[in-house]
Amino acid sequence: MAKKPVTSRSGRFFKLAGMTASVAGQYAGQKARSLFSGENDEGARSESYTRMANRITDTLGEMKGAAMKVGQIASQTQDFLPREFSDALQKLQKEAPPMPFEIILEQIETELGKPVGELFEYLQEKPYAAASIGQVHRARLHDGTDVIVKVQYPGVDESCDSDLKQLRLALKLGGLLKMPKESVDQLFKEIRERLREELDYENEARNIALFREFHKSDPWVVIPSVIPSHSTRHVLTLILEEGDHVSEVTPERYDQATINLIGHRMFKTMADQLFRFQCIHGDPHxxxxxxxPDGSVVMYDFGCVKKLKPEIVEAYRNAVTAALAEDYKALDSYLIDLGARVGSQPAIDEAYYAMWRDILVVPFDSEQPYDFGESSIHKSVAAKTSTVFKYLDSFKPPVESIFIDRMIAGHYWMLKRLGVQAAFGEELRKYLAESSTI
Structure with missing residues (x-):
């Protein structure tokens, strides 16, 4: 039997507080054991981390809302938390269990001010999709238009700040935040701002209009349009635009040429948003x-959109250009501009930069198509993550560009799952050579 969802602010607080107390207790116990044994048992610490990670993941998955969203972001940010947490939090990337339908109906009627029967010819009870802060139901307007209705879970908006404070406290008391307080402050401020925007569906409607304008010359980019009469801050109704989930892109319906075309188009949308529009879709899963099958790409969910500062885009462009050219002195300088490198620390050994460059630029370093389906870049990155401890004081999470990194990582996994075979080097160099004032 499914647990009754926690929607009240006080209920969410006590649920998260219980999680925090449990994590803090486990951390204290693990520290005490290592103190009395006089040993730093890596296996015991990893086991303790795994228990804490599972407790946090289970609680966030049940809670939904801001806390679950932060967990999703953390799972994609490898330098934010120990590996055991990143691994456990991957579970939050999967679809969330749905909210009971009667709660959804009540939320729609409260927001739109009319009975559901007056608003829609029908509204499907089974969710079209369920996510961290809301779920989507298929419906039809009385004029016959097929739509989807995105409904925010009750209590999520009002509990955002409280959720974030509790989650931060849990991570701190669990000894899990491997960053200076200043960096933690910046990171949580950035996440809070994005979440505040994402919780406002009127803001998402404006983002949709913006991205439809961005991609108006790309007929193969499909972005559902908004039905204003059936939309508010917590309910968003969109024209139904269907497509195949990546798991449905199979050889029976998509030949390799079409998959490669889709890959090039996805790369173009990503590069256009980063280098030309300086405004990116921040939730690319x-x-x-x-x-x-005609090669079109349908894009959903514009709640998390990051408008980039021109100087950040320029620093990113310069850093990538320097890395491709193996100019590591310049790369070091541009990483300081980007906020990823602590400028007061000594210059980094060029061999360290060369190691990461040789791993990360493989898809762009040859005129021959790169087979993303067979890619092991993520494994090579994981194998080298221990090397960051040598330079822990020299680097910090680049808060201003964290969503750029998230976008690129998300696209890498989609290109891999699609099985794209493409050479992007020439396309990338064209974007890098453009003036940032476009």
């Missing part, structure tokens, strides 16, 4: 993209 498999559930927010769909595909059609």
């Amino acid at each position: 498999a559930g927010n993209f769909a595909y059609r």
Whole structure:
């Protein structure tokens, strides 16, 4: 039997407080054991981390809302938390269990001010999709228009700040935040701002209009349009635009040439948003993209959009250009501009930069198509993550560009799952050579 969802602010607080107390207790116990044994048992610490990670993951998955969203972001940010947590939090990337339908109906009627029967010809009870802060139901307007209705879970908006404070406290008391307080402050401020925007569906409607304008010359980019009469801050109704989930892109319906075309188009949308529009879709996971056999790419969910500062885009452009050219002195300088390198620390050994460059630029370093389906870049990165401890004082999470990194990582996994075979080096160099004032 499914647990009754926690929607009240006080209920959420006590649920998260219980999680925090449990994590803090486990951390204190692990520290005490290592103190009395006089040993730093890596296996015991990893086991303790795993228990804490599972407790946090289970609680966040049940809670939904801001806390679950932060967990999703953390799972994609490898330098934010120990590996055991990143691994456990991957579970939050999967679809969340749905909210009971009667709660959804009540939320729609409260927000739109009319009975559901007056608003829609029908509203499907089974969710079209369920996520961290809301779920989507298929419906039809009385004029016959097929739509989807995105409904925010009650209590999520009002509990955002409280959720974030509790989650931060849990991570701190669990000894899990491997960053200076200043960096933690910046990171949580950035996450809070993005979440505040994402919790406002009127803001998402404006973002949709913006991205439809961005991609108006790309007929193969499909972005659902908004039905204003059926939308508010917590309910968003959109024209139904269907496509195939990445798991449905199979050889029976998509030949390799079409998959490669989709790959090039996805790379173009990503590069256009980063270098030309300086405004990126900040939540690039498999559930927010769909595909059609004609090579079209359908994009969903514009709640998390990051408008980039021109100087950050320029620093990113310069850093990538320097890395490709193996100019590591310049790369070091541009990483300081980007906020990723602590400028007061000594210059980094060029061999360290060369190691990461040789791993990360492989898809762009040859004129021959790169087979993303067979890619092991993520494994090579994981194998080298221990090397960051040598330079822990020299680097910090680049808060201003964290969503750029998230976008690129998300696209890497989609290109891998699609099995794209493409050479992006020439396309990338064209974007890098453009003036940032476009």
